[in-house]
Amino acid sequence: MAHDTGRGHPERAERIAVIAAALEEHACFGFALQESPQATDAQLTAVHPARHVAAVERLCAAGGGVIDSDTVASPRSGEAARHAAGGAVALVDALLAADAVRVGASLHRPPGHHAEAARAMGFCLYNSVAVGAQWALDHHGLERVLVLDSDVHHGNGTNAIFHSEPRVLFVSVHQSPLYPGTGPAADVGSGAGHGTNVNVPVPGGSGDETFCSVVEHLVVPIAREWRPQLLLVSAGFDAHVDDPLAGCAVTDAGYAAMARSLRRVADELGVPLGIVLEGGYELGALTRGLGATLETIAAEPVAPGDERAPHPLAADALERTRELLAW
Ligand SMILES: [Zn+2]
Numbered sequence: 001m002a003h004d005t006g007r008g009h010p011e012r013a014e015r016i017a018v019i020a021a022a023l024e025e026h027a028c029f030g031f032a033l034q035e036s037p038q039a040t041d042a043q044l045t046a047v048h049p050a051r052h053v054a055a056v057e058r059l060c061a062a063g064g065g066v067i068d069s070d071t072v073a074s075p076r077s078g079e080a081a082r083h084a085a086g087g088a089v090a091l092v093d094a095l096l097a098a099d100a101v102r103v104g105a106s107l108h109r110p111p112g113h114h115a116e117a118a119r120a121m122g123f124c125l126y127n128s129v130a131v132g133a134q135w136a137l138d139h140h141g142l143e144r145v146l147v148l149d150s151d152v153h154h155g156n157g158t159n160a161i162f163h164s165e166p167r168v169l170f171v172s173v174h175q176s177p178l179y180p181g182t183g184p185a186a187d188v189g190s191g192a193g194h195g196t197n198v199n200v201p202v203p204g205g206s207g208d209e210t211f212c213s214v215v216e217h218l219v220v221p222i223a224r225e226w227r228p229q230l231l232l233v234s235a236g237f238d239a240h241v242d243d244p245l246a247g248c249a250v251t252d253a254g255y256a257a258m259a260r261s262l263r264r265v266a267d268e269l270g271v272p273l274g275i276v277l278e279g280g281y282e283l284g285a286l287t288r289g290l291g292a293t294l295e296t297i298a299a300e301p302v303a304p305g306d307e308r309a310p311h312p313l314a315a316d317a318l319e320r321t322r323e324l325l326a327w
Pocket of ligand 1: 151152153236238278279280
């Protein structure tokens with residue numbers, strides 16, 4: 001709430017206020033509520049160079065300011081961003097503890113997936129989901145973490161941070177063309193991570209049929225083959241039909257269907273599932289999409305899979321990934 005982006009900015013404190021109200025109204029959808037610690041310097045600098053963290057904190061200490069045309073910092077923005085990244089770390093700890101919970105969510109602002117290692121951009125200061133995933137590798141010793149980015153914008157920061165990291169398989173479904181302009185299907189990762197970046201650009205107007213197919217017919221089979229030890233979701237709700245920042249058409253039911261596919265495959269593989277909030281700028285769509293997601297992942301999965309034929313974009317991306325990773 002203390003991260004003040006100024007009048008008229010879509011990434012605003014009210015986003016958290018309406019989420020808090022929805023959690024209260026629905027008894028947290030059955031989840032236990034936990035405060036998020038600030039990420040430590042060591043947790044942040046496992047992803048971001050120390051000079052980037054220092055630059056964010058210097059700007060905040062100086063009263064804040066404009067970073068780019070979309071991205072601003074206020075005096076307490078650095079602190080908020082540390083809690084957002086720390087929340088992702090705490091989520092990973094909770095999911096991987098000995099008496100682990102199987103599902104959880106880290107709900108904070110600012111979002112993180114546009115933040116590159118050395119660059120704040122697109123409303124994002126630190127890349128929270130990347131800090132959480134890196135923590136899972138470094139602190140918990142995981143060897144395979146799957147990150148699905150379902151925000152309508154390409155998660156360029158996460159894509160870049162793990163571009164040559166074979167232990168993180170990053171799948172992004174995003175509207176194209178749209179900000180930030182990255183994430184063509186041909187971007188498949190590099191070096192040791194060649195094949196572990198799976199980008200699925202989809203045209204404006206894409207709705208449940210496309211987004212749900214990418215989850216059911218691409219992420220689910222990839223998870224079955226690659227056998228991640230942890231599933232993280234960079235969950236934006238700006239692909240919603242009501243969102244003002246993009247032109248996709250996902251419905252509340254679509255978010256529930258995506259969550260159902262993810263919960264089912266997480267259970268099938270016996271691995272935990274963590275949601276990290278990214279965008280979503282229409283307050284009603286944000287709370288309904290997130291609420292449908294939380295309610296669905298908290299429930300025992302009962303519904304069968306999506307019986308529709310795979311969307312061609314999902315089928316193409318799966319075939320390409322299978323070739324690259326020699327499955
Ligand atoms: Zn977005």
